[in-house]
Amino acid sequence: MTARQVTIEDVARTAGVSRQTVSNALNAPHRLRATTLARVTAAIDELGYQPDQSARSLRTGTRKVLGYPAPADNPADPNPLMGGFLQALVSAADAVDHRILLFRCDPARGAGAVAKSFNGLIAARQVDGFVLSDVVHDDARVDALTEAGVPFAAFGRTAPGRPQNWVDIDSAEATATLVARLLDQGHRRICFVNSAATLPWLADRRAGFLRAAAAAPDGAFEIGVPEDDPAALADAIGRLLAGPDRPTALVCVDDWLALTAYQAVRAAGLTVGADVAVTGFNDSPVCTVLQPTLTSVRLPLADIAHALVDRLTTAIEEPASAPTSGLLLPAEQVVRDSTPTRRGL
Template sequence: MPRPSSNPSAKHGPVTLATVARRAGVSPQTVSNAINSPDLLRPETLERVRQVIDEMGYRPSRAAQTLRSGSSRLIGYGIQPTPPGTAGAVMDRFLHALSDAADEAGYRILLFASPPGGPSLDGYGELLAQHEVDGFVLSGTERGDPRQAWLAKRGAPFVGFGRMWSGRPLGDWVDVDGAAGTDAAVEHLVALGHRKIAFLGWERGTSGAGDDRAEGWLRAMRRNGLPTRGRRGQSSVNDIEAARAGAAPLLDGGATAVVAASDVLALGCYRALRDRGLAPGRDVAVVGFDDSPTAELLSPGLASVAQPLEDVGRQCVRLLLARITAPDAPPERILLEPSLIVRDSATAPPAADR
C-alpha cells in the first residue's frame, strides 16, 4: 500500500510564497527578502523564515525572479559533439566543475547544442533575443573564432576557457599554461637522464593550445642545450591512429622519451611502441597532457600534465559574474599553472644507461 507523502504540497496544493509567509507568521515581502535580500532581516527572523522554507520545500519561481530582477540566473554554454577517439572526458570534467561553481553562486548552466566543425554563432543569438541567459562561457576559443567579437558588439557578458590566440584580445578569459606543463615534463625527463626527448603534437598553426604546449617543450630543450632537429612529430587530428603514425618517425629516429600534447596522442605513441616490440616506460618514456581518466588505467600508468579544471570552473564563473556586475571594467585574464602527475611511463632513465 503506498505510503502517504510528507510533502505539504501533496496535501494542500503547491507551496507558494504566501503559504510560507502564513506558516512563518510574517508578510510575503519578508519571505521575499529572506530569499533575495537576507541582509535586510534580523537574524532571528531570517532563521525562522529559512526553516519554514526548508520544511515546506518551497522553491521560488524562476520566471517570477527573472521578471523582478531582470536576471535569469542562467549561464549559457554551447556544447559540441565529441568525435570518437578524442579527449572528451577532459571537457566533461570542466563542465562538471563549471556547474558546481555556478551552483555555489546561485546560478545554473544552460546547455545548448553547437554544430560540429568549430565554433559558430548558432544558438547564441536566439538565447540573447529571448533573454534566457545572463552571459556565456566559451570553450574551444581557437583562431578565427567569431563568437567573442560578436558577443562584445552586442554587450553580452562572456568569459572564455582559453585564450583567443589571434587578432585583438577581447573579453575575460581563464586558461591553463600549457607551455609551463610541457616545460615541467621535459625537466622531469632530463633529471632522469634523457637527452633525446621528442614532442608529438598537432600541426603547427592549427591549435593555439597545441602551439603553446610545443613552445614549452622547445623552451626547455633549448635551456638544457638539447637538440630539437628531427624531434618534433605531428598528428593532423587528436586521434589515436593518426598519433600512432605521427610517433613512428620519432621512435625510429632514436627518441628515448616522448612528450605528447594530449593523452590521446600519448596513447597513439603507446601503440607505435608496441608495433616495434617496445614497452612504454621500460624502453621509451612517455608523458601525456590532460591527465584524463584513461591515464591511470593504462599499463603502464601514463604520466601526464594535469589541468586544474576545478579552479578553471571557479574562475570562469567569478569573472563572468564580475563582468555582469561591472560591464565596463577592464578585462581580466588568468593563466593557471598545471601540474605533472608522474606514473610508471616516465620513471626510468634511458634504456642504454641501465
Template sequence: MRRQPTVTDVASAAGVSRQTVSNVLNTPHIVRAETRERVEEAIARLHYRPHASARRLRTRLSETIGVRLDPVTDGISGSLLDRFLHALAERTAKAGFRVLLYTADDEAAEIEQFGRLIDGADVDAFVLTSTHHGDTRIDWLIEHEVPFVTFGRPWGVADMTDPEHLWVDVDGRHGLTLATEHVLAGGAHRVAFLGWPAGSGTGDDRRAGWRATMTARTDLTEAELAALDLTVDEDPTDSSVATRLVAALDPTPDAVVCASDSLALAARLALGDRVPIVGYDDTPVARALGLCSVAQQLDEVAEGVLDLLIGAHRGKAGGTDGVDDPQHRLVKPRLVVR
C-alpha cells in the same frame, strides 16, 4: 507532503502586503529598512524560496548559462570537455544557475544560436570553449554586449592583458615544463616533443614549455632540437601515423613529451614501452596505459569561469567599473606520475 510557504504566508507573518514582500525580493532598496528586516526575518523563519520560473518571467533573466556541446572528433580528448561540463554544471547548480547545452556545426551556426537564445531570453550568458586565432564568436558577443567567459585565451591578441573579455585557461607551457623536467630528472637527454602544426594557440603554448626547458637544461643545438620537434595533423591513432613516427624518431629519443594523450597514444604505438612517454590531459587512455600525463585542474577552471560570470564582473566585456579583481584566471596544471 509539507506545503511550501507562499508569498501570502510571508506577508501574513510579517504583517505587510504581498506587494511589499515582492518589493523586498526584487527591489529591496525602495523598502524602508525596518520593514525590509521584518520581511527578511519572516522569509528566513518560514524557509520561503521564491519561485524561480515566476522570477524569470518578471526579470527576463533565465539564470541559465549556454555552453556549446562540441562534435566528438576525438573520443580521447573529448573526455576533457565532458569533465569540464560536469564540473561547471555542479557549480552552477550550487549557485542557483543552470547550464543549457546547444549544438552547432561551425562558428557561423554557433553565432546564429547566440542570436536565437538571446532573443528568446533562454540564456543570460555564454561559456565558450575551443578558442583559437581570429575567433569570430568572441567578436560577436563583444559587439552585442552579451556576458561571456571563455575557457581558453583569446589567442592572437595581448593574451594576458586583453581587456575586451574575461577568460580562464590552463597554463600549457607550465604543464610541458613539468613533463620535460620530469623525464630529464629521470636521466633522459634527447627529449622529443610531439605536437600539432604551428598555428594552434594551445599547441604552440605547450611546445614553448618543452623548448624553453630543453634550451635551459640541455646542451642540444637548435638543429638537434628542431629534429626532435615533431608534428601530427591527422588522426594520431591511425596506424600509418605510428609507422611514420618510427621513421622520424630515428635515432630513438630518450623520452617523448606530447601535447595530448591522443598523441601520447601514437607515440606508444610507434615506440612501445622502450622510452618514457608523457601525455597531456590525464584521460582514461593515459591511465589505462600507465602513462604519465599532465592533468588540467578542471574543477579549478570551472570555479574560475563561474566566478567571472556571476561574481563581481558579471561576465561583462571590457571590465566593470569599481571592480578590483583580475579579469583572467591562469590555472596551473599538475603532473600525474605513473
C-alpha cells in the same frame, strides 16, 4: 502543504518576520542579521518553499540561465575532457542557483550562422550570458557576443582587442614542468611529439617544451606528421628510436598521441618506462588503462568551471565590476609508471 503551495507569506508567518525580510533573505541576505537569516532559512527548509523564478525574472530582468554552445562531438566516441568540463560547469552553475542551457553553434558554418545561433537566444531573453570553451584566435563566437554586447566568459584566451574575461590553464608552464622533471631524472635527449592541429593551447605546450628542453644536455627534438596519420607518426617515431641518438623520453602534446608513441616504442623492441619515458597531456581515462600507466597533466576542470561562472555572474549582476583581465590556473602533474626515475642516461 506541498512545495508548490507554499508562498512567501507562509514563510514569513512561520519565521515570524515580514514578507520583505523573507525577500531580503532570498535576494540580499547581507542586509539581514545572522540570527534573522538563520530563522528565515530554517522556515524555508521546513516548508520546502521554492521561489517563483518567473516572477523573479520579470522583476530583475534576469533568468539565472547561462548559455553554453556545446562543442561538436561524436556520440560514438565522445571527448572525455569536454564531457568532464560540462559536468563541472553544470555543478558550478547549480552552486549559485543558475542553470546551463545547451545549444548548437558551429563556427565552421561561418560568422553569419554563429551570430544567428546567439541572436535567437538573446532576442528571446532565454539566457543572461554565455560560457564559451575551445576558444581560438579570431573566434567568431567571441566576435558575435562582443558585437551584441552580451556578457560572456571564455575557457581559453581571447585575442587582444576583445573582452578579456577568460580562464585558462598555463599549458606552457605545465609542459615545462614535465620536461624539467625528465631532466632531473637524468634524461639527456628529449623529443616533443606534436600534433598537426593549429590550436592555441597546443602552441602553448610546444612553447613550454622548447623553453625547458633548451637545458637538455644532448639536445631536444620535435616530430610530427602533417596529416595526423597515426601510422605515419608511429613510423617516424620508430625511425628516430632506431637512430644512434635516439631520445630517451617522448613528450606528447596530448594523451592520444601518447598511444601512438607506446606503439612505436614497442615496435622498436623497446619498453615504455624502462627504455623510453613517455608523457601525455589532459589526463584522459586511457592514462590509467595503459600499461605502464601514463604520466600526464590534469586540468582542474572544477576550478575552471567555478571561476568561469563566478566571473560571468559578476559581469551580469554587477557590470561595473566585470573582470577586465584573464585568469591563469595551474595544472596538476600526475606522475605514473611511464616516467620512472632513471639516472645516468
